Amino acid sequence: MKVDFYRHQLTEKHGQAMAAVVASPFLTTGKIARGVEEQLCGYFDVPHAALVNSWTNGAVAMLLALDIGPGDEVIVPAATFIATANVVELVGATPVFADVDPGTLLMESTHVRERLSARTRAVIPVHLYGQMCDIASLRGMLDTEAENNVSIIEDCAHCFEGSFNNERPGQHSDAAIFSFYATKNITCGEGGAIILRNTTLHEKLLQSRLHGMSAIAVDRFRGGHYNHWDMERLGTKANLPDLLAALLPDQIAEIESRLPERHQLARRYNDAFAGGPLRLVEPRAGCRNAHHLYTIGVPKGQRDEAIAALNAAEIGVTVNYRAVTEMTYYHERYPQASSACPVSVKWGTETLSLPLFPGLQQVEQDHVIRIVEEKIYPLIAT
Numbered sequence: 485m486k487v488d489f490y491r492h493q494l495t496e497k498h499g500q501a502m503a504a505v506v507a508s509p510f511l512t513t514g515k516i517a518r519g520v521e522e523q524l525c526g527y528f529d530v531p532h533a534a535l536v537n538s539w540t541n542g543a544v545a546m547l548l549a550l551d552i553g554p555g556d557e558v559i560v561p562a563a564t565f566i567a568t569a570n571v572v573e574l575v576g577a578t579p580v581f582a583d584v585d586p587g588t589l590l591m592e593s594t595h596v597r598e599r600l601s602a603r604t605r606a607v608i609p610v611h612l613y614g615q616m617c618d619i620a621s622l623r624g625m626l627d628t629e630a631e632n633n634v635s636i637i638e639d640c641a642h643c644f645e646g647s648f649n650n651e652r653p654g655q656h657s658d659a660a661i662f663s664f665y666a667t668k669n670i671t672c673g674e675g676g677a678i679i680l681r682n683t684t685l686h687e688k689l690l691q692s693r694l695h696g697m698s699a700i701a702v703d704r705f706r707g708g709h710y711n712h713w714d715m716e717r718l719g720t721k722a723n724l725p726d727l728l729a730a731l732l733p734d735q736i737a738e739i740e741s742r743l744p745e746r747h748q749l750a751r752r753y754n755d756a757f758a759g760g761p762l763r764l765v766e767p768r769a770g771c772r773n774a775h776h777l778y779t780i781g782v783p784k785g786q787r788d789e790a791i792a793a794l795n796a797a798e799i800g801v802t803v804n805y806r807a808v809t810e811m812t813y814y815h816e817r818y819p820q821a822s823s824a825c826p827v828s829v830k831w832g833t834e835t836l837s838l839p840l841f842p843g844l845q846q847v848e849q850d851h852v853i854r855i856v857e858e859k860i861y862p863l864i865a866t
């Protein structure tokens with residue numbers, strides 16, 4: 485039986501929403517995007533939201549809005565997708581890699597504290613797999629221990645609908661950034677969003693999101709005539725067109741009702757693997773897990789054999805993630821970084837992700853579980 489790693493849930497109605505934009509004169513960022521931003525402000529209870537065309541471009545725009553660049557350091561976990569570190573490199577700043585908790589794989593205040601320096605300007609904690617880091621504690625630690633003002637940018641690519649101590653992302657950070665990439669819990673193919681509370685920073689972000697221009701396209705033609713614009717700061721091109729934004733309103737409205745299915749699927753895997761030889765991610769107390777990914781650890785370095793066995797059984801798998809510090813680019817630039825992040829490096833050699841998405845059928849999941857027990861368990865035992 486073939487089991488996909490992921491299947492999206494976009495349907496006819498999403499296609500119709502997109503077709504309505506095609507039938508209108510205005511294709512790029514306009515009133516549909518504005519509507520989604522308002523929807524996000526309501527969902528997250530924050531005053532500002534800005535849609536972007538990817539997490540990556542949004543994060544670059546955010547770093548530009550914070551005036552972070554050459555000479556500045558930004559602390560990121562080594563256990564994450566490369567984009568978290570890449571955006572720091574892209575603005576000319578220096579990523580400083582911190583390790584993560586061996587149970588939850590989350591970067592906490594204790595890991596960040598060890599990497600603080602006089603040049604630290606920001607921290608990008610990653611809510612890995614859907615569990616949230618403790619941002620309130622991180623804020624408190626930075627306020628007492630950091631020499632300068634250090635911004636917190638939450639990487640929420642895995643955590644739209646998660647919470648910690650009943651608080652969603654965005655409450656204790658300077659900004660929280662989401663991804664609507666093809667496989668994420670909410671998707672428009674490529675896209676993302678930034679939520680934030682500070683009005684001045686939001687205004688700067690609106691500029692850095694669009695070349696640094698002082699007015700977005702709809703405003704340039706406001707009043708039925710052309711209005712001159714200026715450029716006050718350097719920006720990138722990170723706005724999301726209405727064409728793609730049209731896919732989002734229904735998904736945001738339905739995300740809460742989808743979460744129980746993710747929880748149920750994760751619970752079935754957990755129950756099946758309990759007491760077995762796999763390393764499982766520890767649940768973090770107080771977290772409502774968004775369960776973006778279900779990852780397992782195959783100890784004894786037999787991970788790649790396990791992937792081959794799953795592939796042979798036509799089961800889609802991915803690796804999330806080999807440590808960023810182990811990538812050739814980072815290894816060459818920061819050769820000491822891996823030795824400072826042993827937990828991330830080890831997990832990166834052990835981990836693989838199994839199919840988990842709303843719509844995964846029970847027979848499909850049973851097949852995955854059976855193959856894991858029959859093919860992967862013996863690899864670990866020997």
Ligand SMILES: *Cc1c(COP(=O)(O)O)cnc(C)c1O
Pocket residue numbers: 537538539540541564565567568610639641642662663664665675676
């Ligand atoms: C997907 C992902 C990103 C990048 O998102 P894009 O929208 O593809 O730029 C960043 N961080 C993490 C943890 C991710 O999983």
